[in-house]
Amino acid sequence: MAVSPIGIFDSGFGGLSIFREIHRLLPQYDYIFIGDNARAPYGDRTFDEVFEYTNQAVHRLFDMGCPLVILACNTASAKALRTIQQRELPQMEDPTRRVLGVIRPTVERVGNLTYNGHIGLVATRATVSSRSYDMELAKMGHVTLTSQACPKWVPLIESGRLHDETLYNEVRHDLAQLFEADPDIDTIILGCTHYPLITSTIQQVLIDLDHPEVILMPQGKSVSYALQDYLRRHPEMESRLSRGAEQQGQTSFYTTGDVDSFEQLATLFLGHNERIKVQKAIIP
Numbered sequence: 001m002a003v004s005p006i007g008i009f010d011s012g013f014g015g016l017s018i019f020r021e022i023h024r025l026l027p028q029y030d031y032i033f034i035g036d037n038a039r040a041p042y043g044d045r046t047f048d049e050v051f052e053y054t055n056q057a058v059h060r061l062f063d064m065g066c067p068l069v070i071l072a073c074n075t076a077s078a079k080a081l082r083t084i085q086q087r088e089l090p091q092m093e094d095p096t097r098r099v100l101g102v103i104r105p106t107v108e109r110v111g112n113l114t115y116n117g118h119i120g121l122v123a124t125r126a127t128v129s130s131r132s133y134d135m136e137l138a139k140m141g142h143v144t145l146t147s148q149a150c151p152k153w154v155p156l157i158e159s160g161r162l163h164d165e166t167l168y169n170e171v172r173h174d175l176a177q178l179f180e181a182d183p184d185i186d187t188i189i190l191g192c193t194h195y196p197l198i199t200s201t202i203q204q205v206l207i208d209l210d211h212p213e214v215i216l217m218p219q220g221k222s223v224s225y226a227l228q229d230y231l232r233r234h235p236e237m238e239s240r241l242s243r244g245a246e247q248q249g250q251t252s253f254y255t256t257g258d259v260d261s262f263e264q265l266a267t268l269f270l271g272h273n274e275r276i277k278v279q280k281a282i283i284p
Helices: 015-025 049-064 074-079 081-091 101-110 127-131 131-137 153-158 166-180 196-207 220-233 259-269
Strands: 006-010 031-035 068-071 098-100 118-124 144-151 188-190 215-217 250-253 278-282
Touching: 006 049, 015 220, 015 259, 031 166, 049 074, 049 081, 074 101, 074 118, 074 131, 081 098, 081 153, 081 259, 098 220, 101 118, 101 131, 101 188, 101 215, 101 220, 118 127, 118 131, 127 131, 127 144, 131 144, 144 166, 144 188, 153 166, 153 196, 166 196, 188 196, 188 220, 196 215, 250 259, 259 278
Parallel strands: 006 031, 006 068, 031 250, 068 098, 118 144, 118 188, 188 215, 250 278
Antiparallel strands: none
């Protein structure tokens, strides 16, 4: 049988936190992960740039045999997913291939967490300016979303400064602005796949800002359960996916950037110390 893995794409490292939860729940499938580290970060890029880069990566994963691709990146999901789904896929040689994102599963889950309907979003500038979360949450009704762009968090995380005073100060500054805009927020979406790595810092800031009761919502579990449900509802896609022996599939990791750097930092996002083997990807 031909290898037909699930493709997972991210602009850099953060999508590994999504992959980690997907693999925990669905270890039986084969996966290919591509990080476009050479062109990261996507957070401050234009809509056209994000679409072009994301579309190139999706085509690359399709060429590598993936019938299903997950955009494990909020910026790519916000700026490229809809156009790929509506314009690109119908024109392809195989229009039955599919691309899914992380925003809708997150929104569907957050509605069950908030008590008062006041939701905060911390994310990159690109994700905030796209208003993708605003549009999805508007479908729920009776929900107030307040967004805060946090442009300095990702560079600090990727530089390994997870417990640095500078990071604490940036998080405190941005969350203070968020609560100044809406003091009634009771749930915060971590709208960037890097942010779960600094959950403890965010929680400490919430305590220091006198908001210890606020619920933090990372995206990994929501996306993984949404994928499981999608495959359950679409057996025609599920039957195309290749699996490993004894319910343990194979994963291949690729980066467009420096392989050694990716191998080192990947351990942070995957949550273990075992170094993975990474290959060089050429996109387009």
